Amino acid sequence: MPLSMTNPLKAADIHSMVTLKAGKVLLLRGHRRDELVIKVETNVQESTVKSSGYVVKALDKLAVAKALQPSEQRELLGYVRRLLEAERFYAEIDGGRQSPDYPNIRLACAAIEEPGGAITKMENLRVLDLNAALQQMCAQHVGTAHGRFVEALTEPGGLEMVGQIVVADLLTGNNDRFDFQYDMPIPKDFGPVTLNFKRLINVGNVMIAIDPSKEGKGSSGYRPVMLDYLDPGSMAMRLMRDPKVRMTEMDSQKWPARRILPDWQQRQKAAEDVAHDLLLCANPFGTNGGVFKHVEDLRVAAGMEEGLRKIIKHLHGRKVHPAIEDLLKLVQKTLK
Known part of the structure; x- marks a missing residue:
């Protein structure tokens, strides 16, 4: 077989x-x-x-x-x-x-x-990672992979998919892509260029992959993908090794989802921070601040809301960790 x-x-x-x-x-x-x-x-x-x-x-x-x-x-x-x-x-x-x-x-x-x-x-996917793309663009002035990223994010559903990835990472305790535990600058060097991120902690874990359903339909076929979502180093995932721990037992510093997801304003702020970082990645030399037509924060926020709705619907009737179940009940009350 x-x-x-x-x-x-x-x-x-x-x-x-x-x-x-x-x-x-x-x-x-x-x-x-x-x-x-x-x-x-x-x-x-x-x-x-x-x-x-x-x-x-x-x-x-x-x-x-x-x-x-x-x-x-x-x-x-x-x-x-x-x-x-x-x-x-x-x-x-x-x-x-x-x-x-x-x-x-x-x-x-x-x-x-x-x-x-x-x-x-x-699955073995055809993947490009953002760290390699930025290194090639900034250090070697080779922009092919970087252009694929900008295209994938700009296309309808691209930035929105990143918003969905953000809420999934928050729920599962993955801090190894976007880190919402601490409020401090995250400087990253790409050749001669230094980008100061707000949330993007592991640039290599932001990836795009060929989606067979999109390939050959007027685009490159690439879209943001949610690979590497298991983070064994996160305190939230360690706490969730106990299959009975409830949301109230989870520290909101160690599990930022508890602080962010049930609060609409916190979700908007998270979307703005992620959008800020994505704009830096798309425009590392600061020459095209309008690459996303100045609506990147709105699109990431819309993706977060859509992602939460999809997750709540998909998990209905399924056995998931009780801390996640508790949290989603609170989130559902805040969705428009």
Whole structure:
């Protein structure tokens, strides 16, 4: 069977493996040009993957990660162990010389044996990240990827999608994209250019990806995508490891969603801060302040409102973390 999000992962369906990040992220290739990305999510429980996945699925099905079932983990481990055995065999007959792939395969095997959390699978998307695009634009004056970003954000639904990403990150406790915990400037250097952000803490986690439904329809096909939404380092996600903790037990500093989402004015301020940062990214040299026609804050805010409505509708009747459930009940009362 082809590798997919719906088919169970089987060792026999894997043709080859590529390491994207040693001991953390693998690309599996099947026999029919099918692909899956595997990620070892240290300190993230399977229940957290599932609960966060419900939120993300309401807004961006392309970005959803699924935790591997125990049987799938065994299949993956069996495949990687066989690769390791083959590497050792060929090293023995070649005078002990290891191939360049050996260290990565060994790390992958160790990570899958003792993951320290969930192992997830997700679609392999054609992705551009904003950090790389800005580095190319500012340091090398190569603007192709940067132009793709500006186009994706400017198109109808682009800035709005970022607003949806903001509310999903707030709900799930992801502070590794936009950080609302503290009010202080966040300077980032891109070659000779320094941009002072308000909320954008990890520029590389702002990404656009090819959306098959948009490709070839008068645009580049790129749109903002909600990848990398699991943040094991966030205090909110650590608190949510307790499946019974209520919203009232969550500190609003550690979980900014509690402070921002139930308050319409706070949501507007969050949208303005994010819009400010996106405008800096789109206009790093300060020569075109009207690139978004001066409505970027309104569009991000509209996306946040739309995202909250979609999440509330999608989660109705589903079992989610009680802290998220409590919060959404308050949010619903503030939506126009």
